[in-house]
Amino acid sequence: MGKMRRIGSAMVATAAVAVATTAVSGAAHAATSAPHDTAGATVESQVAGLLKYNKGAKRIAADKVDLGQGAVVTVHPDSAVSPAVSVSLCSFRHGDAVGWLCLYQNDNWGGENLDLTVCTNVNLSTKYMSNGRPWNDQISSIDNDQTSNVTSVFYNYDGSGDPNSSSNWQVLLRLPAGHYLRDLSKDKSLSNPPGGYANDKIDIVHVC
Numbered sequence: 001m002g003k004m005r006r007i008g009s010a011m012v013a014t015a016a017v018a019v020a021t022t023a024v025s026g027a028a029h030a031a032t033s034a035p036h037d038t039a040g041a042t043v044e045s046q047v048a049g050l051l052k053y054n055k056g057a058k059r060i061a062a063d064k065v066d067l068g069q070g071a072v073v074t075v076h077p078d079s080a081v082s083p084a085v086s087v088s089l090c091s092f093r094h095g096d097a098v099g100w101l102c103l104y105q106n107d108n109w110g111g112e113n114l115d116l117t118v119c120t121n122v123n124l125s126t127k128y129m130s131n132g133r134p135w136n137d138q139i140s141s142i143d144n145d146q147t148s149n150v151t152s153v154f155y156n157y158d159g160s161g162d163p164n165s166s167s168n169w170q171v172l173l174r175l176p177a178g179h180y181l182r183d184l185s186k187d188k189s190l191s192n193p194p195g196g197y198a199n200d201k202i203d204i205v206h207v208c
Contacts, residue, residue, distance in 0.1 A: 045130075069118060102116075103202075125163065149176070153206040
C-alpha cells in the first residue's frame with residue numbers, strides 16, 4: 001500500500017486556503033459567462049438528489065447534507081462534481097476541524113465527496129450520491145484527516161452471504177490518520193487479489 005506522510009498542519013492549512021482561493025476565483029470567472037441562478041440551481045438539484053436518495057438525510061448548511069451515521073456530503077456550485085485539485089480540502093470543508101475521513105469519487109480529490117467522522121463500520125451501499133448511485137465501488141482517493149493513532153480499514157464485500165458480516169469482507173487497505181492516497185488506481189491493495197489495486201472496489205469502511 002502506498003503511503004504518503006502528510007506535511008505539517010500549518011502548511012496544509014496554507015495550501016488549502018490557496019486552493020480554496022483559486023477555486024473561488026475560478027467560480028467567479030465562470031459566473032461572468034453564466035447567470036448566477038444557474039449555479040444555485042445546480043446546488044439545489046444536488047441537495048435535492050441527496051435528500052431524495054438518502055432516507056432520513058438532513059440539510060445542515062447551504063452546501064452540506066448530513067446522511068446520518070456521521071456521514072456528510074458537501075456539494076459544489078460549479079457542477080455535480082468537484083474538479084481534481086492538488087490538495088485535499090477535507091478539514092477545510094469543516095472549518096479546519098480535524099477528525100474527518102474524506103472519501104472521493106475520483107482521483108486527486110475530484111468528484112463527489114463523502115466525509116465520515118463517527119467511529120463505526122459504514123456500508124457504502126447504504127449511502128447514495130446526488131444521482132442515486134450508491135457509494136460502494138466508487139472510491140478513487142482518500143484523505144484520513146483524523147486524530148490520534150487511529151487507522152481506517154477499507155474492505156471489499158466478497159459477494160456472498162450477509163454484507164454486514166465481517167466474515168464476508170476482504171481487507172483492501174489500511175490507512176493511518178494523517179495519511180492520504182490520492183490515486184487508488186496506483187495504490188496496491190492487500191487482497192482481491194493480493195497486489196491488485198483498490199480503485200472502485202471499496203464497499204465497507206471501518207472509520208476508526
